[in-house]
Amino acid sequence: MTNTVLAQSTRLLMDYIKTQIPAITDDQHAETLAAQIIAGLPRLFTEKPEIFSSALSMSRAKGTTAQLMISEKFNDLINQTNAEMRRLGWTDAQGRQHLEKFYGVRSRYSLSLEQLDNLLLYLQLTDSPAPNP
Incomplete structure (x- = not known):
């Protein structure tokens, strides 16, 4: 994954975090949480790949x-x-x-x-x- 793609993905995740967790309103807290989530993804993917299919499906399907x-x-x-x-x-x-x-x-x-x-x-x-x- 390129740095640009990673930055865009992180930004999307930060925006999502701020919309789903009302207590997180600033970018710094959202970025910290996003970084923690991203750091844990490889382990989670190995242990529970079905979570990714469901989450990816939901995020892609959100609009239509x-x-x-x-x-x-x-x-x-x-x-x-x-x-x-x-x-x-x-x-x-x-x-x-x-x-x-x-x-x-x-x-x-x-x-x-x-x-x-x-x-x-x-x-x-x-x-x-x-x-x-």
Whole structure:
């Protein structure tokens, strides 16, 4: 992430903090809280990646119904792929291996809606307990 993008993201987070926490009205306090949140993101993402999908979906969908529908569809696809992976007995490592091989990513949250839909179809049509080598 470039410094410019990070600064813009921090500014957006600060603005959001000030709108959601009425006691924080100045930039200095909002910036301190934003920095603490940003510093904790890598650990939180590792421990609870589903939080990011939900939060990202909500922030992107805030303005329009169409975006909200896409976010709901994405979360639905994540839940369905979770169920299919459990059905197949895939471990997290096996799922990552499949994603890296066929999509070049380590997480389903990095996939587009279309890619996630394709992954779900693949899983539904698969009877194999382990990903294809």
